[in-house]
Amino acid sequence: MSRSSASECAEPCNVISSCLKQGRVCPDEDLLRKALPALAGSGHHKEVKLEVMPDQELNVLQLLPEKPTRGLARDDSWLGVSSHSEGNLAFHDSPSSSGVEAYGKGSSSTKAGLVSPKPPKDEPITPSLGKLDLRRFHQRIGIALIGRSGPGINNVIMGLFDYVQAWSGTVVCIAMGLAGLVNGYSFELTEELLAPHRNQGGCDLLGQSQPEDIEKLGGELHACASTCRRLKLDGLVVWGGSPASNVIQRCLLFFLDVDGWEAVRAILSAYFPIQDMAFSAGLADGRHFTFEKGQTSMSTPLAMASSSKFPAAIAIAGCVAEGHLTFDTFAHEVFPWWTSDPAVPKSRVTLRNLMSFTSGFYSPDTGGSVPCLGANASVYTAEACAREIYDLAPFLYEPGTTWAYNSFHLQVAGAMAAYAAGISVQELLHRYLIQPLKLNATMWMGGGNPGLAGNMMTTGNDYDRILRAYVGHELIPEKVSKEMERDYLDGVQVANSSTFLVQLLGHYSMCNYFECFPPKTSGFTDQCKRANVHMDAGLFGYYPLVDRAKGMYMQIVTMKFPQSQATYFAPTIASMALRLITKGWVDKALRLPTQETNKLRTRTIMHEAPGLLLKLASACSFVKPFLSPKYLSPKV
Known part of the structure; x- marks a missing residue:
């Protein structure tokens, strides 16, 4: 699991913010690489143009490429998903410092990697241990809110949706937080459902867990894993503050145990x-x-x-x-x-x-x-x-x-x-x-x-x-x-x-x-x-x-x-x-x-x-x- 702290991003983010306020373009590629690691990892930071009109607030979605530009063939799109299991839960770096964590099957390496095609019959089948690669098509990414909501949760959902949509993927919302993970409450997010919540506060779209839910349901890890497998998720993003961190860590260990070979x-x-x-x-x-x-x-x-x-x-x-x-x-x-x-x-x-x-x-x-x-x-x-x-x-x-x-x-x-x-x-x-x-x-x-x-x-x-x-x-x-x-x-x-x-x-x-x-x-x-x-x-x-x-x-x-x-x-x-x-x-x-x-x-x-x-x-x-x-x- 990888978490980027606010302090790590503070200096480059402040510099870019200063550039934006002055309506200038930041030409420093190293600075962009530090401020926008997700884009840098995919090579898209070179495509970023920071242009701000007077009296307008910059939306983070402007920094993302509108459509895939790598020209991947459709057959190649499945290389990022293991062909030997349903729901290749994999690690994904959190895009924010607001308590968002992502977890699933795999190692904690922060280097993106591809999963090889199915080997010959006599060769050992190696489970996928690579980080989730969002440059692939048709990923199914779940998101759940455990504990109390924080500012910007709808924007996180919005950014995840727009980026996954650009790659023909699907965002699966787990409603009512931990209770939804345990009981299987979910729905697939569409533009029609998201539109009323764009750039809005609150957590009406997703719902949340209450602190008492963590105490009551925090041990239902089998049910959580069953929900993720049933939904065939390729990754799961969890938003949660410090009260939920213990549950998140235990969920991570459990998913490794259930869906991988770490326990063995x-x-x-x-x-x-x-x-x-x-x-x-x-x-x-x-x-x-x-x-x-x-x-x-x-x-x-x-x-x-x-x-x-x-x-x-x-x-x-x-x-x-x-x-x-x-x-x-x-x-x-x-x-x-x-x-x-x-x-x-x-x-x-x-x-x-x-x-x-x-x-x-x-x-x-x-x-x-x-x-x-x-x-x-x-x-x-x-x-x-x-x-x-x-x-x-x-x-x-x-x-x-x-x-x-x-x-x-x-x-x-x-x-x-x-x-x-x-x-x-x-x-x-x-x-x-x-x-x-x-x-x-x-x-x-x-x-x-x-x-x-x-x-x-x-x-x-x-x-x-x-x-x-x-x-x-x-x-x-x-x-x-x-x-x-x-x-x-x-x-x-x-x-x-x-x-x-x-x-x-x-x-x-x-x-x-x-x-x-x-x-x-x-x-x-x-x-x-x-x-x-x-x-x-x-x-x-x-x-x-x-x-x-x-x-x-x-x-x-x-x-x-x-x-x-x-x-x-x-x-x-x-x-x-x-x-x-x-x-x-x-x-x-x-x-x-x-x-x-x-x-x-x-x-x-x-x-x-x-x-x-x-x-x-x-x-x-x-x-x-x-x-x-x-x-x-x-x-x-």
């Missing part, structure tokens, strides 16, 4: 449990936000750990979508060595069972111990590893009855899909994932027997492309993704080795969690099901998320190795807490509806983060690692 950026910057991280978020049309801090960037190669599962499952689903097999294909229909004896439970294992981790294979930990998943994995073929799992891995449950989280299921599923398609698993990953999305920094380690459940290496940029394409149904059709996002724990028991994961993270779909966080009354709730949020959190803190109900994605890009068994899940829980703090603000920045009534501000992150960490950790008896000062207080 502030939260990520202040979140001390993760010092090295990147972050991105977007919709099916592309990435809308990127953040980086510390030693991690969007191009840093990272080990995914369990966040490897979801991309691998997408590749397998691509094979299904192409018709090589279905989710209900039996393993014995693909592998000639897999038993088809109905008396043996293994004969009933399907691809769906394998990808939902309900095939019957069990491990006491979240990995799985067989030689082909160890240090010598690369000497195996994918089929040979699948057969070793078939022969050696514990098989304890009837397929489809029990969920047990381990690496056996997905390793067999990948080999099964590749065998059905007549290709290797590495070829499957490239054909259905890496090549279509041009993932230049993505690979699965393990040679011909890649570890699908945990051996992915990639970058935030590549994973962002995966999430965006998945949200937009570019890799697999919607009917296939719906099968991947079903709740496969409904009516299914959970193995004792995996109970804590359900308590902490939620139910399971195909290689992704159907997210459901504590506090909750049970392992999964109807509210979580309606939210339809899916994620694939990794052991090292990586946290990719898809909100199918809202059509958005976001990811916390980080890699922190647990330092001991006691802190095994500490990086994951730290990312979960950040997700809880951030998601609502991301939704707001993307202009999506949100029911997450998160009122966190930057200054409270230091106080809220420890409590969230402890709440999440205590839900699964992981409290001790989070009593460390490392997690309970920021680094200084």
